[in-house]
Amino acid sequence: MSDSENGTYINYLQHKGKYGGILSWLLSTDHKKIGLMYLYAVIVFFFVAAILGLLMRIELIAPGQTIMGPQTYNGMFTIHGIIMIFIIVIPALPAIFGNFFLPILIGARDVAFPRLNLFSFYLYITGAVLGVLSQFAGNGPPDTGWTFYVPYSAQSSTNVIFALTAAFILGFSSILTGLNFIVTIHRLRAPGMTWFKMPLFPWALYATAWIQVLATPIIGITLLMVIAERVLNIGFFDPSLGGDPVLFQHLFWIYSHPAVYIMILPAMGIVTEIFPTFSQKPVFGYGAIVFSSIAIAFIGSFVWGHHMFTSGMSYWARWFFSFATFVVAVPSAIKVFNWLSTMYGGSIDLKPPLLFAISFIFLFMIGGFSGLTLGSLATNIQVHATSFVVAHFHYIIFGGMGFAFFAGIHYWFPKMFGKMYNIKVANIAWGLIFGGFNVFYFPQFIIGIQGMPRRYFDYLPQFTTGEVISSIGSFILVAGLFLMLFNLIRASRTGAVAPSNPWKGVTLEWQIPSPPPHENFDTIPEIKTKPYFFGNNIKQE
Amino acid sequence: MSEIQSNKELLDKETGKMGMWIFLFTEMFLFGGLFLVYAVFRTKYSADFHTAASELNTFIGTLNTVFLLTSSMTVAMSLTAIQKNSPKLAFFLVFATLLLAALFMVNKYIEWSHKFEFGIFPGSPVLKNMGRGELLFFGLYYMMTGLHALHVLVGMVLLSVNLVKIKLGRVNPRHYLLLENSALYWHLVDLIWIFLFPLLYLIT
Amino acid sequence: MKNEETHISSYSSHAIVLIILLILTTISVFVTGYHLGALSVAAALIIASIKVRTVISYFMHIRFESLFMKLMVTAVFVIFGLIIIITFIDYLLR
Numbered sequence: 001m002s003d004s005e006n007g008t009y010i011n012y013l014q015h016k017g018k019y020g021g022i023l024s025w026l027l028s029t030d031h032k033k034i035g036l037m038y039l040y041a042v043i044v045f046f047f048v049a050a051i052l053g054l055l056m057r058i059e060l061i062a063p064g065q066t067i068m069g070p071q072t073y074n075g076m077f078t079i080h081g082i083i084m085i086f087i088i089v090i091p092a093l094p095a096i097f098g099n100f101f102l103p104i105l106i107g108a109r110d111v112a113f114p115r116l117n118l119f120s121f122y123l124y125i126t127g128a129v130l131g132v133l134s135q136f137a138g139n140g141p142p143d144t145g146w147t148f149y150v151p152y153s154a155q156s157s158t159n160v161i162f163a164l165t166a167a168f169i170l171g172f173s174s175i176l177t178g179l180n181f182i183v184t185i186h187r188l189r190a191p192g193m194t195w196f197k198m199p200l201f202p203w204a205l206y207a208t209a210w211i212q213v214l215a216t217p218i219i220g221i222t223l224l225m226v227i228a229e230r231v232l233n234i235g236f237f238d239p240s241l242g243g244d245p246v247l248f249q250h251l252f253w254i255y256s257h258p259a260v261y262i263m264i265l266p267a268m269g270i271v272t273e274i275f276p277t278f279s280q281k282p283v284f285g286y287g288a289i290v291f292s293s294i295a296i297a298f299i300g301s302f303v304w305g306h307h308m309f310t311s312g313m314s315y316w317a318r319w320f321f322s323f324a325t326f327v328v329a330v331p332s333a334i335k336v337f338n339w340l341s342t343m344y345g346g347s348i349d350l351k352p353p354l355l356f357a358i359s360f361i362f363l364f365m366i367g368g369f370s371g372l373t374l375g376s377l378a379t380n381i382q383v384h385a386t387s388f389v390v391a392h393f394h395y396i397i398f399g400g401m402g403f404a405f406f407a408g409i410h411y412w413f414p415k416m417f418g419k420m421y422n423i424k425v426a427n428i429a430w431g432l433i434f435g436g437f438n439v440f441y442f443p444q445f446i447i448g449i450q451g452m453p454r455r456y457f458d459y460l461p462q463f464t465t466g467e468v469i470s471s472i473g474s475f476i477l478v479a480g481l482f483l484m485l486f487n488l489i490r491a492s493r494t495g496a497v498a499p500s501n502p503w504k505g506v507t508l509e510w511q512i513p514s515p516p517p518h519e520n521f522d523t524i525p526e527i528k529t530k531p532y533f534f535g536n537n538i539k540q541e
Numbered sequence: 542m543s544e545i546q547s548n549k550e551l552l553d554k555e556t557g558k559m560g561m562w563i564f565l566f567t568e569m570f571l572f573g574g575l576f577l578v579y580a581v582f583r584t585k586y587s588a589d590f591h592t593a594a595s596e597l598n599t600f601i602g603t604l605n606t607v608f609l610l611t612s613s614m615t616v617a618m619s620l621t622a623i624q625k626n627s628p629k630l631a632f633f634l635v636f637a638t639l640l641l642a643a644l645f646m647v648n649k650y651i652e653w654s655h656k657f658e659f660g661i662f663p664g665s666p667v668l669k670n671m672g673r674g675e676l677l678f679f680g681l682y683y684m685m686t687g688l689h690a691l692h693v694l695v696g697m698v699l700l701s702v703n704l705v706k707i708k709l710g711r712v713n714p715r716h717y718l719l720l721e722n723s724a725l726y727w728h729l730v731d732l733i734w735i736f737l738f739p740l741l742y743l744i745t
Numbered sequence: 746m747k748n749e750e751t752h753i754s755s756y757s758s759h760a761i762v763l764i765i766l767l768i769l770t771t772i773s774v775f776v777t778g779y780h781l782g783a784l785s786v787a788a789a790l791i792i793a794s795i796k797v798r799t800v801i802s803y804f805m806h807i808r809f810e811s812l813f814m815k816l817m818v819t820a821v822f823v824i825f826g827l828i829i830i831i832t833f834i835d836y837l838l839r
Contacts, residue, residue, distance in 0.1 A: 112556050112560065113560060116560075175567050179560060179563045179564060179567070180560075182559075182563055183556055183559050183560045183563065186559060186813075187556045187559065188556075213563055213567055214566060214567070214570055214821070214824065215570075216567070217567045217568070217570040217571035217573070217574070218570055218571075220571055220574075221571050221573075221574035221575060222574055224688075225574075225578070225684070228663070228684060232663035232664050232680075233663060233664040234663050234664075234680040234683075235663075235673075235676055235677055235680050236578055236582075236677065236680060236681075241669075241673060241676055241677070242582075242586065242672075242673025242674060242676055242677050243582075244585075246835075247578065247581055250577075250835070251577065251578075254828060301828075302827065302828075302831055305831075305835070312839075313835045314834065314835050314837075314838040314839040315838070316834050316838045317831075317834045317835035317838065320831065320834050559814075562814065562817070562818075566817070569821060569825070570821075570825065573828075577828065577829055580832075580833070581832070581833075581836055584837070585836075599774065603774055606770055607767065607770070610763060610766045610767060610770065611763060613763075613804050614759050614762065614763040614804070617759045617762075617803075617804040618756050620754075621753055621754055621755065621756055621759065624751065624753045724804075725805055728800055728801075728804050728805045731800060731804075732797050732801070735793050735797050735800065736793050736797065738770075738793070739777070739789035739790060739792070739793050743773060743774065743785075743789045744777065744785070744786055744789060
């Protein structure tokens with residue numbers, strides 16, 4: 001760390017490449033700048049989708065029409081889902097933290113294909129813009145739900161094709177990012193970094209990347225089939241032409257279930273980096289975490305039918321998918337055990353990253369347990385297509401991936417920007433977010449079991465209390481999100497200068513200056529120790 | 542201590558080739574979705590599929606198979622040629638590949654326009670009057686061969702770029718990753734057809 | 746990394762592979778000419794699989810590539826096969 005603390009080195013934000021001004025960002029192939037561009041895009045789209053969600057909560061605060069009619073409401077939950085799933089939750093962690101930190105964590109100067117990386121970003125922006133455009137042009141916002149089920153998606157007069165095309169392009173972006181990461185991890189690890197000396201976030205990204213690469217094309221072709229259905233009457237999913245709507249569901253979920261592992265595996269990878277740092281202790285069960293990541297990716301590719309238990313599948317299909325769904329829960333449980341064991345006996349420093357990481361475990365587990373209710377054939381019939389499902393996936397995705405995102409941004413913020421945020425405000429924001437989240441989503445479990453359907457803009461009076469509490473929670477949550485955003489933006493402008501290793505981490509990103517130099521390392525390091533080596537007097541894994 | 546100064550040094554042929562192989566996997570799964578649909582409907586409507594498939598001209602299909610298989614050989618040989626420092630031969634072989642590809646496309650055009658003449662195309666009244674399985678067979682026929690033809694066109698563009706670069710000496714015995722990756726892509730186009738051919742033309 | 750030796754396939758090996766592929770194609774056209782029902786289907790698909798395997802091993806050079814590449818190609822086909830089989834647990838047993 002020659003010039004870092006003196007500030008006499010040039011960091012990646014100051015680096016002058018071939019282009020100046022805004023072009024130095026828009027045409028940059030630096031993985032760190034690309035990661036930041038994704039971050040800014042994701043923040044904008046997240047708040048757009050969150051506001052849409054808030055509008056839905058206002059509608060649901062009372063029975064009957066409150067601020068919008070059914071058609072508008074259907075359009076709202078559709079675009080809320082499309083943005084959240086395809087523009088935020090699937091891309092964000094690999095595209096932001098994967099892009100920024102994967103090369104650094106494995107001791108490389110960039111990803112294997114930097115220009116392809118930039119191309120991925122532009123595909124992402126194109127798809128995202130197209131998705132937003134679907135709201136405005138032509139025949140009105142799509143009202144099919146983000147799941148585009150046939151026959152309605154083939155018949156709806158709204159701008160479905162816009163949305164399908166947007167999802168296709170976004171999928172292509174995801175595929176190329178996954179491709180890039182697989183090759184990067186195979187070919188660009190620093191000398192001495194064998195596979196099992198690689199930190200666990202790269203391992204998570206590796207498992208994720210395979211899902212991105214293999215599963216995404218299937219939804220790609222499926223979306224094309226729906227377009228063919230609309231434009232050419234091709235008949236695959238149309239019963240009057242001999243087709244089968246359930247076949248669409250199979251094809252759709254063959255991707256969309258593994259997609260949730262694209263969402264959660266990097267999230268688990270991030271918290272796996274945070275626990276050892278804030279316990280000042282190596283990760284417990286490194287091998288088990290590697291193995292469970294691969295197991296989740298593999299087994300999770302064969303459970304898709306649990307979204308279709310009531311669709312008319314054969315008895316044996318329902319049996320198989322339910323059984324596999326229970327099996328895939330096991331590796332996740334292994335990880336939870338390892339995270340807790342990592343903290344056990346450690347020197348705990350409850351800074352915001354750890355706070356978010358611990359609440360990640362809590363919320364993810366609630367989501368996970370509710371997944372068992374959904375995965376069990378008999379109980380599924382009661383809760384399918386109710387608010388129970390809505391609560392389940394928000395606990396898993398928002399409580400899981402979302403909180404891991406917040407944990408990651410609070411963990412790596414000082415490294416990315418060289419500034420430190422206000423810890424106290426971060427903690428207050430955490431409180432509002434965590435509290436608001438539970439007040440928002442927990443009642444949804446209850447009214448869901450009681451029969452409140454999902455995707456309904458109106459409801460029977462008996463659900464009012466639950467919906468009111470839920471809507472209040474949503475406002476608290478969003479307030480917390482804005483406070484968190486404000487805290488971080490303020491810090492990026494006028495925050496205190498952060499040292500290169502504020503959390504006493506031992507992985508490679510903490511051995512380089514904050515913010516990192518353009519090429520990450522003066523010389524590529526040679527790796528001699530295990531990835532979570534906290535010194536000779538600490539018991540090693 | 543390593544002396545690696547930039548990414549470029551680590552970016553050898555193997556890295557580029559691995560990237561292309563992974564891309565090929567994505568293409569396999571893209572077509573895979575269509576194969577899954579085919580499998581489901583073939584099982585459901587085996588008699589109709591049988592009838593519909595006999596509408597296809599097995600001779601043209603076989604001819605196209607021969608074209609593509611041969612083109613795979615010529616492009617594979619072009620790689621050998623460039624590796625053995627015979628750029629003129631490499632150029633000729635890539636050109637031959639392109640020629641065979643063009644013949645394939647001409648055949649496809651003839652096939653499709655012939656079908657159109659008979660009113661057999663997605664959404665047509667003729668199709669609506671056929672058995673459901675036949676309708677689906679032709680839907681699959683058009684979508685699978687159409688998507689495949691699109692990939693043939695992309696492959697032809699890649700091969701043309703290689704022609705230019707061989708001529709300019711930019712693809713040469715020391716730097717032939719572009720040709721190698723384009724050849725891999727071309728082989729994928731061939732692989733897909735190897736499965737399409739029996740599924741569409743031979744299962745009668 | 747720069748010193749990885751490259752195996753160069755010979756022209757004749759490529760030509761032999763093409764001849765094998767053409768023979769297999771001829772066989773599959775003839776076999777399906779006879780109405781052996783499901784057996785014809787199976788034969789055509791098996792022959793197609795052999796052709797695919799041949800193209801991948803020789804034209805695409807997998808025979809001479811690393812174990813990782815061989816594993817990946819195999820895994821891709823296995824995973825795809827599993828997806829089809831599992832989908833048919835629904836369709837065949839309804």
